[in-house]
Every structure is written in structure tokens, then in C-alpha cells.
Amino acid sequence: MATERYNAPEREQHWQKVWETNSTFLTRTDPARPKCYVLEMFPYPSGRIHMGHVRNYTMGDVLARFKRSKGFNVLHPMGWDAFGMPAENAAMERKSHPREWTYQNIAAMKAQLKSMGLSLDWSREVATCDPSYYVHQQRVFLDMLAADLAYRRKAKVNWDPVDQTVLANEQVIDGRGWRSGALVEQQEREQWAFRITRYTQDLLDALGTLEKWPEKVRLMQENWIGRSEGLMMRWRLADGTAPAAIGSASGAHTAPAVHDELEIFTTRPDTLYGASFMAIAPDHPLAKAAAAKDAKLAAFADECRRMGTSVAEIETAEKKGYDTGIRAVHPFDPNWTVPVYVANFILMDYGTGAIFGCPAHDQRDIEFATAYGLPIVPVVAPKDAGKRATALAKVADGAAFLDDGVMINSQFLDGLTPAEAFDAVAKRLEGETLSGRPVAQRKVNYRLRDWGISRQRYWGCPIPVVHCGDCGIVPVPAKDLPVRLPDDATFDLPGNPLDRHPTWKHVACPACGKAATRETDTMDTFVDSSWYFARFTAPDADTPTDKAALDYWMPVDQYIGGIEHAILHLLYSRFFYRAMGETGHAGHANIREPFAALFTQGMVVHETYKRADIDPPQWLLPTEVAFEGEGDKRRATEIATGKPAVIGSIEKMSKSKKNLVDPDDIITNYGADCARWFMLSDSPPERDVIWTEAGVSSASRFMQRVWRLVDQAVEKAAPKGASMPAAFGPEATALRRAAHKALDQVGRNIEALRFNVAVAQLYELSNALTESHQKAGDGLGWAQREATEILVQALGPMMPHLGEECWARLGYNTLLAEQPWPKAEAALLVDDTVVVAVQVNGKRRDELTISRSAAPAEVEAAALKLESVAKALEGRQPKKVIVVPQRIVNVVV
């Protein structure tokens, strides 16, 4: 015997070639077979794969291989989310064309993915930056335009006044452009948008049907859509305080000469008697009108606009307001007016861009009121007098009261519940009129806004329309698609290369033939990723989708990706699939939801290291430091200088913190199976996994151990195909039970994506097998052969190369990847006896081994006979005995 160590890197290349030569993972659309579509979120081609990819794709691959062995026709494709900013940034920095940069990255990453041994059908590969992909996206866009699902509207962008360019939110740092350092300004411009709001209620309702999605993702989407029922209500502005409306001088008859009212949306009309101010967005028409004659207000509004467009930034900034001097008249009291403020935290995009503030019952309002000395009048309080005092004290202390209760300080509403007060206010105001219209109307409002898809960048899918001075917006005719990106764009300057290209945008109008210009905005890259899963079902079709293939393969049976996509990518894809249905590109099988099951995996994290003596910190790669000692005494030194290094916190692997481990290093040194196994071991897949050296060597050791176990089986166990003995001794039966239980459990756990538990079960089976090699007994040789084959087959989806190697060593000349999943023998899965815990008053005192089928009375009697129970009872009589069959006996005294 004395087999050599298993040389993973070398054997893995061999098996990858075998799979490739045999086209093992090529998939055909075959309606006669049950299908399973396994998809992992496709990567952005950044240049190299990272450990997050390794984890994501390993999980999908295990499931794909398992489902294949269970007889499914498995679709497991891969592609590239290839448009996006980094390519353009790289072009600017190193003078390479985005296309070259991207395709080089794709080639490099594809080689890396191949070295992982993933069971992918590479014949279906798509890259979203390829005209053969985006031509179809342009077709869908034009159909969406025709269906009024795509339209133009004004929207805000981050404008860098120095670079004269639009910035992404991530390019705005502390309100300044990342390159120029200039203060960023909000700028409004005409932009393309998708009418996702046409489906708001459907997107919300259908969440309920997504049973195989994580509850938290559904909840996040629900909150994102943000349905709220409230009141649209109009407040009259006090005479003489309101400014003239902008544009009224030019004689537009629709607009009144002065702003005489302010419309707001509120979900809390019940708190109307607690109103103490109005707040409007800096871009609200009333604010703009007031700013026209108030320089200070104009300056304040400008300051607000310099915050950029990010909601997170706007809402975390210090709450600031400016009293416009305008006064609004309370709807229930003509003598009661409240001041109208322009406030930096009011968003023009939500509701009407105006609110009334009721400080006592809204935390943000109470902070604002406190800062500006506005009244704080509680109008809801707990019914219970004692609790009421504490609640009111808290309000006086600056903490808004948000719970239910009864109305106080509210005239005709006093004593009602807030819900009743809501109805009473709505009813009364619906009946009253202001300028001939009802003062208020019930309204369902959503937080969800239409999806702005315009990007002022080169490396994206061109929006296929032409602007004509006479005809307006003209779609590019289908025969002229794709609208290709020009190859000879320049990237040396900031700004949109399409816009400044000397010839590209100048075309004849497709409708009238006059000189016209192309749209120079390109599409948000989220559009590309909103339908790639549909394209994978027929990647060579000359229409965006092939209905027969789509009907067969959709929906995706298991989608796997990062939690960071919980809202945007997934919501956009859900919308887009509906839009494709409406425009005749999908949905023909009456499937509205693209992803039947979703799994969000955790991140890969690692310790950080930095030079001890430098501030700001200079980060070090894990390969640049050496360690000694352990536990509290663990120390790191920088190898190059011998200077001490600081071991920092464990964080998400990132280039900036340099806490990266290169998958290539692991694969070339330890093998892909080792990396795969480590990714699946220990940490639950939805949680973060900490990458450690110890974990790698543990995985590597296990590979060798399996290899030795197979070797031992070949030397000592029964030969391949030996007939089953008539009888098994206790050792053999125990091993067989262990093997079949493991087989059963591993299958269940893979199906449930609980890979870490499946791994633990494989360890247990290995332990049982190792132990068995020191024993002897009737039929043990046969049982060892059986258990070894089960071990190899059960770990095949996780360590596919090692699996093939072991399968061959066990004497088979077939491919493990093509073997059916073995069937566990039901009789071996249940034991005849069970161990039942015995408690006295809920405290475990003993345990009882008893027949599985023992009657409760029998179990009770046996438990009461136990010495330990008698001792714990201390002579007291049991009051009650609870028997949970096969689990527990609890004696209560």
C-alpha cells in the first residue's frame, strides 16, 4: 500500500480536463425531464475573483451537482456583469480602453473560476457589455418605451462643478467630489426612468408568495416599498405671508398668482391638534418662490443642495431649518397659524415634499422643535393615569411618544383612540372645502419611486433613442439595433465621453431624416442584471428570450448571492420580469416572479494588519506579516522590516484594508477542493465566515484523511461488487447505520443549504469508518466498502475532484459526477432504542434507555423507578408526570 499523498492541484487539473472533454456539464433544454435552475449572482469582472466569489459559487455548485445526482436536468450558467464605472476609471487612470480592460479581466477570472472545478455550462456564458447581449436589452427598452414603462422626467444628480461631471454617490465624499475636491451640487436634469411604480402594489402583494425567500429580505422589500395610508391635506396660507408664485408673471393661467395653499401628506392626521410647524423641502415650489425674495433663504437652500443626493447623508446630517415667514392656517381654527420652515431633512421625492410637524409624537419633529423653540403639545397619552405621567414627562424631556393611547388636548377628538381620531379628522376634512375642493382626501402613499436609469457615462448600454428638433423623442428602429458604443471614445477628461465624441451622436432623425442627435445617456448597470437570468435560458436566441426555453427553465429554482442585493437588484429584477411579461418577452407561462427561492450568503472576513508606527494606518497584506505565540500572546511582525505590526479587527475582505487572501494561492497550493471545503465547513452559509490559516490546513488534512480511508478500504475491505453477506455483526451494523444516516442527513442538509451541518456529518462518518478499521466482525469488510463508497459519493458535490479520484481508486471507470445519489436504507435510519432524559422539576437528573415503541405509561414507570429520581424527590409525591415520547420525562412535585 503506502499510497502517496493526494496531490490535489495536479489531479484537479486532470479531472477538469476530463469533464471538459466529456462535456459533462453541458445542458440541453429538455421538457421531458424535470428541471432545476441553480443560479449564483454573476460577478462584476474586476480582474480577479475573491473569496466571496469562491464561497458563493461553491454553494451553488454543491447544489447543482447534488440536484444532478438526484436526476434533475440542471441549468447552472455563468456570465459577467460587465458594464460599470470601474472600467471607465481604469481607462482614465491607465489609458486602456474599457472594453480591453473588461475582456482581459473576464479572461483572467474565467480561468480562475475554471480552476475551481465548478459544474458550469460555459456554452451559455454572456457578458452584458457585448453587443450581442445589449442589443436585446435595447429591444426590450423600446418595447417598454412603447408601453409607457420607460419615460423622461426631471431628477437630481450630484454635479461636480469643477470636473463638470455627474458623480455617483460613492464618488461624493463628505459633500465633495472625489477627484476635484469641489463642493458637490444637486442638479436637476431630464433623465430616463422606468415606471416601476406601475407595479407597486403587485410587487408588495407578491412578496407573500415568495415562501422560499428569507423573511428578512421580504421585510426589507416591504419596508422599501413603504405603503402607508394617510391623508393628503391642504392648508391655507395666511394672507400676506405667502410669496408670489414663480412663473405667474409670465401669465401661465394654470398657476395662481400667489401660493395660497400648501399640500402635505400625513399618516398621523389624528395628531393635528399637536401641530406646531410645517416643513417643506428646499426644492419645494413654495420654498423656491420664497427664496426668490429672500437671499438668506436662497443661501440656506443652496447649502441644503450641497449635501448631495444620498438619503443616508441627508438624514444623518444635523437637522436644520429656516423660517420662511410664511404662516399656515390650522384647518380646525382660523385664528391658529403655524410657521412654515424650509428644512434640510424633508425630501421632495416623498409625498408632496411637505409635512406638518407634531413634535410630541415624532422623534425627528421633537428634535427640530426643541432646536427652534417651537411648542411641543402632547395629544396622545396612555390611558392609564400612572403611565400617562411618565409618558408626558418623557415628552417634556425630548422623547416623542409613539405608542397607542387616547387623544388629549384635542377638542372634539379627546377620548378617542388615535385610529378613531384619524377617521374623525378624515371625515370632517373631506367634507370641508378650500378653493372649491375638499380640504383632505384619504390616500395610500408609497415610498417606492420610479427607477432612474440614466447615467452620464460611456461604459453602459446605450439608450436607443434619437432627439429630433421636430419629432421630439424618436425610437431607433429595430433594424438599426444595436446602437453600439463608439470604439474611439476618449477617456482623458472627466465628463461623458459619448457626449463629447465628435461624430457619434450626430445622426439623421429616423422619422423625418433631419439632423438630430442620439441620446448620450447610457443605462444603469442594474438594468443589465435585471434579466440576465432569462437570457441564460436561451443565450443564442435572436430575440431577447426564447419562449419555449424560458417556459421550461423559469423560474430560477435557487438563487444565491449577497445580502447587499436584498433590495435594489432583487426588486428591479422582479419589476423587470413583470415588464418583460407586459411587453411580450416573458411571463407566458404565467410566472411573474423570477426567483422561486433565494439564499443570501454571508461575507468572507479576515483579520486586518497594520504598521504599528504610522498614522493614518498603513495596512499590510496577510502575506506580509509573520506571527508567533497564540491567544493573548499572539504577535505579528512585518516580514520586510522586522518591525512589529498591529493585529486589528476582523473585517470584510477589501482592497483598502488589504486583508485579502488570493483564491489562486489557495488553489495552487492546497487545491480547489480544499478552498471549497473550507468555505462550506463550520460557518452557517448565511453568516460571515472568518478565513484563517488553521481552517485551510484543517480542510487540507481532511482531504488526505479521506484519501487514506479509501486506500484502506481498497486494501482491506470487500472488493467492488462483492455480494452482500447474509448477516452482519454488531460492528458492521453500527457502521452501516452510521453510513446510511450520514447519507440521508447530508442529502437533506445540502438541499436545505445547511452545508456546515452536512460537513459535520461527513466528519462523523469518517470517524466511524476510521474506528471500524480497528475492529473485526461479521460482514464488516462489506460494510466498510459500502460506507467508503457512501462517503465518497456524499462528499462528491463538495469536493468533486477528490470524489472522482476516490471513485476511480475504488475501481470504477465511470464519472462520479454522473452517478445517481445513493439511496439510504430506511431500516437503518431508526434505532430500536432511544435515550430519554429524565427531569425532576425541569432539572435533568438521569437518562433512560428504552424501547422506541415503549408506551408513555411504561416510560413513566421506568423513570419513577430510577434511584436518582427517588433521591431528587426526597420522599415527595409526584404531582404530575409529563412524558414526551422518545424525548423526555419530567416529574413535577
Added chain:
RNA sequence: GCGGACGUGGUGGAACCGGUAGACACACGGGACUUAAAAUCCCGAGACGGCAACGUCGUGCGGGUUCGAGUCCCGCCGUCCGCACCA
């Protein structure tokens, strides 16, 4: 700021539907093999007290429901993710 999640030994984690907390692995300690090391194999181990049998405590903190709570409820603390132009 708003929304969402997570928290179990020295470490990663397991525990089906409320029923023996700590499976499995790492690290650690002891032993076998070896000239030696590596590798491998065997044994031990939540904490505290005790020679031991055993007892007490124990799932971030504080309450509650229950015969019984890691699991359910309420209130805190801490960490992480998303926030619409990063992908």
C-alpha cells in the same frame, strides 16, 4: 436618522415544531509511533467546588410566559448590512 439582521465554551459553530445545551471542527493538554521531527492514531476537556461519587452555575444583559426557554414575549446593550448613481 430610517429600515433589517445577528449575539451559545479558549475559537468557528450544532441543537428538528418549546423537550438531555455544547454534535462536528479548530486551538489546547496527555499518550502511542519515531534516533528526532513532521504526518498519523488514541485519550481528555463549558465554568466553579470536590480525591471521587456528585453538586452548583451556565446560551450578550434585565424581566416575563411555561411542567420545561438557546428557542416564545417585553425592555436594554453590542456588532454588522442596506438607504435608490458601487456592483
